[in-house]
Structure formats: structure tokens, C-alpha cells
Amino acid sequence: MGFLNNIKLFFEGALDFNSRATSKLELAYEEEMEEFMILAFSDIIGIDMPTTYYALEMYPYLYSEIGAWQKMSVNRKSVWEDKFSKMDMDP
Amino acid sequence: MSKILFFGGKGGVGKTSCSSAFAYARASEGHKVLLISTDPAHSVSDLFERKIGSDIVQLKPNLYATEINPEEESEKYFSKIRSSIRKVYSVVIIEEINKQLDAAKLSPGTNESALFDRMVEIINETSEDYDFIVFDTAPTGHTLRLLTLPQLLSSWVDVLLSKRRKTMQYKEMLTGDRTLVKNDEIIEILMKRKKNLTKAREILIDSGKLGFVFVLNAEKLAIDETIKATRTLKDNNIPIAAYVVNRLLPEEVTSDFWTHKKQDEAKYLAFIEREFKGTTIYKIPLLSTDMKEAQIEEIARSFMDE
Numbered sequence: 001m002g003f004l005n006n007i008k009l010f011f012e013g014a015l016d017f018n019s020r021a022t023s024k025l026e027l028a029y030e031e032e033m034e035e036f037m038i039l040a041f042s043d044i045i046g047i048d049m050p051t052t053y054y055a056l057e058m059y060p061y062l063y064s065e066i067g068a069w070q071k072m073s074v075n076r077k078s079v080w081e082d083k084f085s086k087m088d089m090d091p
Numbered sequence: 092m093s094k095i096l097f098f099g100g101k102g103g104v105g106k107t108s109c110s111s112a113f114a115y116a117r118a119s120e121g122h123k124v125l126l127i128s129t130d131p132a133h134s135v136s137d138l139f140e141r142k143i144g145s146d147i148v149q150l151k152p153n154l155y156a157t158e159i160n161p162e163e164e165s166e167k168y169f170s171k172i173r174s175s176i177r178k179v180y181s182v183v184i185i186e187e188i189n190k191q192l193d194a195a196k197l198s199p200g201t202n203e204s205a206l207f208d209r210m211v212e213i214i215n216e217t218s219e220d221y222d223f224i225v226f227d228t229a230p231t232g233h234t235l236r237l238l239t240l241p242q243l244l245s246s247w248v249d250v251l252l253s254k255r256r257k258t259m260q261y262k263e264m265l266t267g268d269r270t271l272v273k274n275d276e277i278i279e280i281l282m283k284r285k286k287n288l289t290k291a292r293e294i295l296i297d298s299g300k301l302g303f304v305f306v307l308n309a310e311k312l313a314i315d316e317t318i319k320a321t322r323t324l325k326d327n328n329i330p331i332a333a334y335v336v337n338r339l340l341p342e343e344v345t346s347d348f349w350t351h352k353k354q355d356e357a358k359y360l361a362f363i364e365r366e367f368k369g370t371t372i373y374k375i376p377l378l379s380t381d382m383k384e385a386q387i388e389e390i391a392r393s394f395m396d397e
Contacts, residue, residue, distance in 0.1 A: 022265065029261035036254040039247070043198070050240070051247050053204035054284065056195055057168070060176040061276045063188055 037062075037069045045073055095214065095295060096332055097226045097238070100306035101316045105337040107134040108382045108390065109306045109375065110227035113335075115387050116394035118154035122222035126156040127213060129206055129228050133158050139384055147217075155221070157213070165205035169196060207237050211291040218294050235320070238301075239327055241292045248285045255281065302332030309336055309359040318366065333371040336363060340377055 013021060040055040042048075044066065059066070076082050098110035107130065114126040125147065128135040135158060136143045139150055145164075147157045169192055176188050195201065210226070218224065228237070259272045272278065295301045303324055307313040317334070324331060339360070344353050364372060375393050378386055 025261055025265050029258060029265060032254050032258040032261065036251060036258060039251055039254065043195075048198070048200075050200060050204075051244065052195065052198060053165075053201055054208075054244065054247075056192065057172055057175075058277050058280055059191065060172060060179055060188060061280075063180065063184060 033065070034069060034072075037066065041066055041069075044070060094222065094300040094302075095218065095224045095226075096302050096304050097228055098304045098306055098335075099228050099320070101313050104306045104308050104313055105375075106130075106306045107138060107227050108387070109335045109337055109373075110225050110304075111135060111138055112375075112387050112390035113304070113394050114154060114156075114223070114225045115151070116391035117223050117225075118151055119391065120395065121153065123153050123220070124155065124223045124225060125213075125217060125221045126150075126154065126225045126227065127210075128156070128158040129210065129226060131161070133160075135227060138382055138387065159206055159209045159213075161202035161206040161209075164209045165196065165201050168205060168208065203236070207240055210237065211241070211287055214294055215287060215290050218300070235323055235327070238295075238303075238329055241288050241295065245285065245288045245292065248281055248288065252278065252281045252285065296328075299330070302330050304333045304335060305331065306335045306337055307363070308338050309356045309363065311359070314359060314363060314366075321367070331370055333373060334363065334367050335373045335375060336360065337375045338377040339374055 038045075040051075040058060041062075043052045096110075096113075098106050098113070100106050107128070111126060114124045118124045126135065128143070133143070135156060139156070141150075143156050143158045145158060145160050147155050150156050172192060173189065176185050180188070214224065255275065255277050256272060259275050259278070263269055263271045305317050305320065307317045321331060340349065340353050340356055344350055360374075373394055375390055378389065380386060
């Protein structure tokens, strides 16, 4: 069974024309990144935490990523819309 | 008795006098003692009538002291961050980041965080070198926060580390670059912080070296606050090493006013002895003169006969 399953997975990956695997990875990457940002730099979006000071030393290294995250948070019209649009609704 | 002691209590009860005298007493017994003032008013300098500052200086044989200046510490931290920016970015971006840092500098938590960072640093670097480390701290609530911060910060760092690792792993898969996790500066920064916090926690909490000393006066408000704070410390598993009842009136009082005062005091003192039974209680007399170095010596005697 394991062997058959591997073959199935191989073809699924090889024939992945919509590059669903990559977009799933991208989605996972974005989500982890966003959670990291919220935990580390929530003061930027107005939530003050006792950890704010300690996150500052990471700031220079994450400057561009923080900028992108901030823009994303501001432009987002609705959290639900954002989440649903990222989901793969194809069967 | 524990090795790292925090002196705390309501404002104005005589924390600095008592912690200095305690440090003085241990030093004259032959222990090597480091006295650290975290009080923004820096009364230790005033007490010993000499400038102490942020480096460790020797006051007496076996007695060393330092004062933590939160503003100086946060300035050090910010300039370290600024120098790491210069390695990474262009001038325009540096300007932008500096703006962000300046805003952060004014945030209310900054000084406290800087103070805490320096305390952790001192504990990690010097705990091997001294027999006693005595912290003369600001009022109780503040100290409690400082002592519970390692717990909070370690779990924060842990979560950030796992999130960052995952993020970089996904990025490795997306880009095919297999060195991202290994060379990530963020992971490095977080690991360093985690290491410091773990070490401080080991020294402070796991080794049982930490103890809290309450300074209070024999009067209602100070007692009430001490009872409340004792409960909070017990909830946080911070052991209480001793209570110091400061400014006790002399035995022989003449006028009606002072006799009455003395009666009240005896009542409160009995209450204190009942309430805090089982823990060492030091009793310190009220002096007729201002606290100076000679008086510290006098008070230190009360800390010696245990």
C-alpha cells in the first residue's frame, strides 16, 4: 500500500499544473511570518506588549519584511475575505 | 541563607539603609558582597557620600557596589541596534528605522526593560564571583514584575524561535536555498536571548539562590502592603528570606505622645511577629541622626546577631 501511495503522490506532484504545492507552501510561509510579526512587533499596529523593547534588536534585520506586513495589514478589507481568497477551493 | 537578595517594600520605609547595612554586615563577616542599586534616585551614592555609577566599585574590603542607570542602559542598547542597521541598509532606510527607534525610546516600558536586561546581565556575569548579591530595589510592584519577567520572556522567545524556524524552512523549500535556517540573524539573536534568560532563570529560580527581603515599619499601611506582597511572592514561588522592621522607637520614651506611639508600635510589632512567624525578622532601631556611613555600621550590627 505504501508503494502505491508513493506512486500516487509522485504523479500528483509531477502533474501539478496549477502548482498547488508551491502555493500551499507560500501560504504556510506567509502565515508563519505573519504570526511572528504579530508576536514580535504588535506595537506597530497599536497593541503594546511588555516584550516590545526586546523585539527592537530584530528590527533592522526585518525592516523590509515589517514594511510589507504593515502594508498588507492596512490594505486588508476583511480578515475573512483575505483568508478565503487564500484557500484552495478546487476539488 | 540565599545568595541573591532583593530588598523591597513600600516607598520610604528605608530600603536603601537596610540593604546597605545588610551588605555591610555580611562584608564585615568576611563574605564578598555586591550591592546593586536599581533606584532611579540612587540613594546608595548619597548614603556612602561618593559617586558610584554604572561600573562596579569597591567601597570597603569585601564590599562592592554599582548603580544601574536605566537610561544609560537603554542608550547602549539603542546604539548597538543603530550600529547593526549601518551594516544592513542604505541611508534613507536608516533614517526611517531611526525614527522608529526614537519613538520606541519614549515608550513607557523602555526604562524598566533596560533595567531588567542589565540586572540579568549582572546576575549572569557575577553570580560566581560574590557570596552575596544584594539588590536595593524600587517599590514592591516593580520588583515583582522584574522577577516574573524571565518566565514571560522565555516563553515569548520560544514561540518566536519556533515560528521563525518554520518560516525559514518554508522559504528554504520555496527557494531551494538550504542555508537560510543556518545563517538567519533573527534565529541567532533569539537564541542568544534565550541562552541569557535560561541562565538567569537557572541562577535565580532553579538553584534556590533567590530570596526576597521585605523592609517595613511597624505601622498599619506598611504591614498591609507587606502581607499583600508576601502573598503575591508566594503565588510566584519566590522565597522570602527575611523581614526587616525598620525605625523602631527607643525603649525609654518620656512624653505622653511618644509613650502612646510606642504602645501602638508594640501592638503592630506583635502582629508582625505572629503574621510572619517562621521567617527571620530583623529589628532595626530608629536613629537620632541622618543615615551616613557611620550609621550604616551601627545598623549593620542589628543584622549580625542572628
